[in-house]
Amino acid sequence: MNHWQELEHKYFMNTAKRVPLTLVKGQGARVWDENGREYLDFVGGWAVNSLGHCPPVVTEAVTEQVHTLIQTSNQFYTIPQIRLAELLVQNSCLDKVFFGNSGAEANEGAVKLARRYGKRYLNGAYEVITAMGSFHGRTLAMVASTGQSKFQQPYVPLPAGFINVEYNNIEAIKAVTTSQTCAVMLEPVQGEGGVNLPSDDYLVAVRAWCDQKGILLILDEIQTGIGRTGTLFAYEQCSIEPDIMTLAKGLASGIPIGAILAKDRASVFTPEEHGSTFGGNPVACAAGYATLRFIIDNDIAGKVKKVGRHLINGLENLKQKFPFITDVRGRGLLVAMEFGSDIARSVLMACLDRGLLVNRLKPNALRFIPPLIIDNKDVDEALGILDGALSSMVS
Ligand SMILES: *Cc1c(COP(=O)(O)O)cnc(C)c1O
DSSP, rough: OOHHHHHHHHHHHTOOOOOSOOEEEBBBBEEEEEOEEEEESSSSSHHHHHBBSSOOHHHHHHHHTTOOOOOTTSSSSSHHHHHHHHHHHHHOOOOOOEEESSSSHHHHHHEEEEEHHHHHHHHTOEEEEEEOOOOOOOSSHHHHBOHHHHGGGGGGGGSSSSEEETOOOHHHHHHHOTTEEEEEOOOBBBBTOOBBOOTTTTHHHHHHHHHTTTOOEEOTTTTTTTTTTSSSSGGGTOOOOSHHHHHGGGGGGTTTEEEEOOOOGGGGOTHHHHHSSTTHHHHHHHHHHHHHHHHHHTTTTHHHHHHHHHHHHHHHHHHHHTTTTEEEEEEEEEEEEESSSSOOHHHHHHHHHHHHHHHHTTTEEEEOOOOOOOOOOHHHHHHHHHHHHHHHOOO
16 A cells, blocks of 8 residues: 555545555546556546646636636626536537536436426425436435435435335336326436346337426436437437436546436526535536537537447457356446456456556446547557456466
């Protein structure tokens, strides 16, 4: 353990399961540790560094903004948040935007919005149906909505009004829908919960069910949004439109931000019912605008589709070579590799030794969520390192 890691143990609450690596610098898809050693980064700040580390368009926009206006409170109009809201609305199926600071805060706001809708139009219905294996954040209500017991058990009792049902099973949603239901909240692809891809007809069926019952469909695109899955938003590949969508991770290249987007008819907050001190902060919104503008203008999502295919093909080849790889799955640059036993941490450490950063998704699975700007050469380099790391598991 080095100096910094000792200090971390002394001063930090024991919440993070960190990899023994201290990062001090990043550029593009590369990061460097305090000894100057370079790594290829296939974690990307947990699907946050869409344009890689320190992308010039974002550092320039942020630098200019911090020299101009950092924070005002939402008592006043500020220009960066209005520009970002306009860009989001012009490029999505949603009409109105609210900005917060994180994914959990965006989802909390989305649930509040759905409850507000329930009060106004559904006789006070307040329950939200969510999926097992989901991940919606760490606040108490979002822990209740996150259908994974490891996040829930330490904190029971949890806020009421959330029902977790099996993912990719429309009948499970139908079975628990009552007059108290105001919304269904789902990820188009479950990220944190395992890179779980639903069947093509699932979201179409959920959409039809929500329409039939007059309830809202909230899509949590915090991980899948902003080009990650090969379209600007994942719903574009699902033949549906959500009533409410949440964004965060990839939106502002690492400057904290979260957003709730809603159709006009679901945009039912009235003044002072919801708010945020830092939300829509000029610096975060300048970073968000620069990020989104770059992604749209350079068709990064289209490139993600191609390079993601290349990554999945390469991983499939490794699966042929190493029988202990049991599954490769993903969409765009949200990709997982699963093993027959709990070797993810060992493979991660073997990759680290060889200069590649990957994410341990589960004891028996890795996740690859690199910057969206990587090219086939970066993918080939990562695959080569992974090949070596996997070979070392056998010997
Ligand atoms: C990361 C994530 C969240 C939580 O975001 P935070 O910014 O950590 O609060 C919520 N939903 C999904 C799908 C996520 O991937």
